[in-house]
Amino acid sequence: MNYNEMNKEKLIQILMEKDKILRELRLKNKKLNYLASIDAMTRVLNRKSGLELLERELKFSKINNTNIVVCFVDVDKLKYINDAFGHEEGDKLLINTALILKESIRKTDFVIRMGGDEFLVVFPQTTMKEANKVWYRILKRVEESNENI
Known part of the structure; x- marks a missing residue:
C-alpha cells in the first residue's frame, strides 16, 4: 500500500x-x-415553552381564520392536601392530573403547566363541540380517579 x-x-x-x-x-x-x-415533575410543557407554542398557534389561528380553544385547569384543594398529607401527596395529585390531561387529549392538542396547581389545555383548530368531547373524557377519568381514592 x-x-x-x-x-x-x-x-x-x-x-x-x-x-x-x-x-x-x-x-x-x-x-x-x-x-x-418540559416541566420536570408533570412531564407536560413548562410555562415558557408552552406559552411560546400557544403564541404561535394563536398567530396561525388568526392568519388562517381558524378556531382555537384554550381551557384553564386549577387543581382544587392542593394547598389543603399539601398541608394535611405533605407535599409528596400534593405532587402525586399534580402528576396524576397532568397524566389524565395528556392521555385524554388528541395528538394536536397540548397541555402547559403554568405553575403551582394551574394548567392550560390548548385545542388548536378546534370547535367548542370538539373540545367538549375531550373535556367529557377528562371529567370521566377524574371521576374514575376519585372513586379509587
Missing part, C-alpha cells in the same frame, strides 16, 4: 468518526431541547 492510499483510508476513517460525533451531538441537543421545554 502506498502513501496516498494510506492517507485516503485515514481521511475516510476521520470523516466517518466526525459523522458519528455529529450524529451523537444532534441527538444530545435534541434531548436537551426536550428537557428544557
